[in-house]
Amino acid sequence: MTRAVRALMAGGLGFALVACSAAEEPAAAPAPAATTGTATAGPATAGPATAEPPAEAGGLVPTTVRFDGHRIKAPAGWSVSLFARVPGARLLAWTPDRRLLVSRPKFGDVLELTPAQADGAPVQQTLASGLNQPHGLAFAGNTLYVAESNQINTFQYVDGKVSRRKVVVDGLPDAKSRDLRGAYAHALKSVAVGPDGAIYISVGSTGNVSVEDREASPERATILRAPAGGGTPATFARGVRNGTGLAVAPDGAVWTAVNNRDNIADPADGKVKTDYVNDHPLEPLAKLTPGRDLGWPYCNPDTDKAFDRDVQLNPDGTKLDCAVLPPVEQGMGAHSAPLGLSFATAPGLPAPYGKGALVGVHGSWNRTPPRAPEVSFFAWQGGNLGPQQTLLTGFQDENGKRWGRPVMAVQGPDQAIYVSDDLAGAIYRVSWPAR
Secondary structure: OOHHHHHHHHOOOOOOOOEOOHHHOOOOOOOOOOEEEEEOOOOOOOOEOEEOOOOOOOOEEEEEOOOOOOEEEEEOOOEEEEEEEOOOOOOEEEOOOOOEEEEEOOOOEEEEEEOOOOOOOOEEEEEEEOOOOOOOEEEEOOEEEEEOOOOEEEEEEEOOEEEEEEEEEOOOOOOOOOOOOOOOOOOOOEEEEOOOOOEEEEEOOOOOOOHHHHHOOOOOOEEEEEOOOOOOOEEEEEOOOOOOEEEEOOOOOEEEEOOEOOOOOOOOOOOOOHHHHOOOOOEEEEEEOOOEEOOOOOEEEOOOOOEEEOOOOOOOOOOOOHHHOOOOOEEEOOOOOEEEEEEEEEEEEOOOOEEEEEEEEOOOOOOOOOOOOEEEEEEEEOOEEEEEEEEEEOOEOOOOOEOOOEEEEEEOOOOOEEEEEOOOOEEEEEEOOOO
C-alpha cells in the first residue's frame, strides 16, 4: 500500500463498507408496456474539472466540476468532467459498439448514450422502456441482459437498437410477490454472465433482518445461478444480505459487494451501541464459490474479515457455525453502501493502480457521522483483490450533507472511467494524461 493510500485511510477517506436501506433504491415509477428505441434530447455537458489547490497529503487534489460548482477530489493530474445529465442514473454497461447504457429503475427504462465525435454532449436515446425497475445490465456478445425486479430479460443488440426481447429467468421475488405483500426493501436485482453463459442474479433480503428469507423459494438474500440460455435458477451463494455489486472477474470468478446489516449488538455485552454499530459489521467484497455462505443474519464479518456469532439471533451458534465460514476476501467499512462493481482490466488504470475492481460506494444513511460516498479501487493481485484505495471523493461536506452519491464506475473503451451518480443525476468522465 502506498504512503498516499495510508494517509487517506488515516483520514477516514479510504476504508469503507455499509449497511443498506430502502433509501438506496429509488421508488419505481408506473411502467407502461415495454417499448424500445425512443429518442430523447441530449443534455448539455461540461468541460474538464480544473485542479485548484495543491495536492493534499493523501495525494487527492480538489477539483471543480463545472457542474453546479461542486468539488470532486481525484488523484493528482487526473481530471473530472460532466459527461451527461441523467436523472436517476444507476448501473452502467458498455455496448459492443462503444455506447454507454445506464439503467433507471425509477423511470422504468434503459438509456443509451453515444459519445460525441468531438467535445460535447453525448446523444441520448431510450433503448428500452416500460420495464419493471430495470437495474442490472450485462452483455454476452451481442446479447444484452437486463435485470428487472421480477425477472431477467435478454435482447438482441445491433447498431444502437434492441429487439427480440425474451424472458430467460422469471418468478424472482419483488414487492408484488404474494408472500411479501408489498414489503420488500431490496427489490432491485443485478445480473452478471459467466464465461460459460451461466446467469448470476443478486436477490436482496426482504429487510434488515428477515430470517425467513433463508427458507424462501426462491431463496432470498442470495446470488442465484441459472443455466446458460435461462431456466429455473438455483442458489449459488447464500447469506448475502444485498449483493448489489455483482461482476465476473478476469479469471471467471463471480464477486459480490454487499450491503450488510444495521444495528448489530456488541458481542461483548449484547447491547446495540452507536460506537460499535458505526464500525460493524464489515461490508464484504467476496469471491463466490458454489454453496458459499456469507452468514447473514446469523454470522457477522468483523473488521478482521472473520465471522462472529450474532448475539441476538445466534447466541449459542446452533443456527449457523460461524467458525467454519471462510473469511471474506476483502471489505469496506461498516455502512459504506457499496453498489455497482466492475473490473478494469484492459489495460486497467494508470500507475500506480493497474488492473482491479471499481466499486461505487453510495455512503451510509445510518452512521454517525455518515460514511462518505466515494469511488473505490481494489488492485487485482493474482486472482484476489488488494486493499481499498479511494479514487474519487468530495461528495459530502464535513457536516455530512451530500450533493452526490456515486453508484457505479466502469472503464470505457477510451480507457477513461465513467461514474453514475443518482443523487446529482449525472454521469462523470474521469481521465488522466496520456503516458
